[in-house]
Amino acid sequence: DAEITQSPRHKITETGRQVTLACHQTWNHNNMFWYRQDLGHGLRLIHYSYGVQDTNKGEVSDGYSVSRSNTEDLPLTLESAASSQTSVYFCASSDSAGALNEQFFGPGTRLTVL
Amino acid sequence: GENVEQHPSTLSVQEGDSAVIKCTYSDSASNYFPWYKQELGKGPQLIIDIRSNVGEKKDQRIAVTLNKTAKHFSLHITETQPEDSAVYFCAASIRAAGNKLTFGGGTRVLVKP
Numbered sequence: 001d002a003e004i005t006q007s008p009r010h011k012i013t014e015t016g017r018q019v020t021l022a023c024h025q026t027w028n029h030n031n032m033f034w035y036r037q038d039l040g041h042g043l044r045l046i047h048y049s050y051g052v053q054d055t056n057k058g059e060v061s062d063g064y065s066v067s068r069s070n071t072e073d074l075p076l077t078l079e080s081a082a083s084s085q086t087s088v089y090f091c092a093s094s095d096s097a098g099a100l101n102e103q104f105f106g107p108g109t110r111l112t113v114l
Numbered sequence: 115g116e117n118v119e120q121h122p123s124t125l126s127v128q129e130g131d132s133a134v135i136k137c138t139y140s141d142s143a144s145n146y147f148p149w150y151k152q153e154l155g156k157g158p159q160l161i162i163d164i165r166s167n168v169g170e171k172k173d174q175r176i177a178v179t180l181n182k183t184a185k186h187f188s189l190h191i192t193e194t195q196p197e198d199s200a201v202y203f204c205a206a207s208i209r210a211a212g213n214k215l216t217f218g219g220g221t222r223v224l225v226k227p
Contacts, residue, residue, distance in 0.1 A: 031213050033214075033215075035217075040123070040219055041219060042118075042120070042203055042217040042218055042219040042220045043158070043203065043215075043217040044217070045214065045215070045216075048214065058214075059115070059216075090157050090158070092157075094213050096213070101146050101148065101163070101207065101209065101213050102148070102160050102163070103148075103160070103213065103215060105150075105157030105158050105159065106157050107155075107156060107157050108155075108156075108157055
C-alpha cells in the first residue's frame, strides 16, 4: 500500500546543531508540504513543493530549508536549531491532478531542541 | 494571507450528544474547506470536506455546513461515541493557489461515556 513515512519519529538535539527530518511518500504525488504543530497554533506551513526542483516558503519558513531532488522525498533541514523550533513536525503530500485536494499526513516527528 | 479561526478550543460532550465546531475564514477567494481528525500520536486524517459550490454535506454521523456570505463553516457530529474523542482541525484553501491549506487552531473533543 502507498504511504507517507517520516524519520526519525523522535529527535533530541542541542541548540546550534543542524538537523534534517526525512519525509518519504510512495503515492507519486507532486505536492509535498511541511508543517509544524504547536499548542494553540494548529498546523502552520513551513515549506512546500509542487514538484522536483520546486520549493516555496510558507508562513513560518525562517530557520528552515527544503530541497526536492526526486518525487518521493522532501527533507526538512534546520540549519542551526533553536529552542523555539521544539515542536512536532508533519509532512504531507497531495495529488496535483484533477479536483483532488486531500493532503495525506505522515505520523510526525517530535523534535526537542535543548 | 488567509486566516482561519476555530472555536471552541476544547469541547466535552456526553456520549450520544451532538458536537459542533465552528470556523471562520478571512479570504473570500477560499473555495475548499476540509476537516481533519487527529488521534493521539498520529498525523491528521481527512474526515470530510466541502467545496464552495455546496452548502451542506453529510457522511453518516458527520456533516459540514458552509456559509460563504458570512465566511464561516461548521462541523457537526451527531450521536457522539468515545472513538470520536480526538483533536479536530478545520482548514481553508484556494484551489488555484495549489492546495495550500491554512488551518484553524484545533478543537480537542472529549466524549464522556
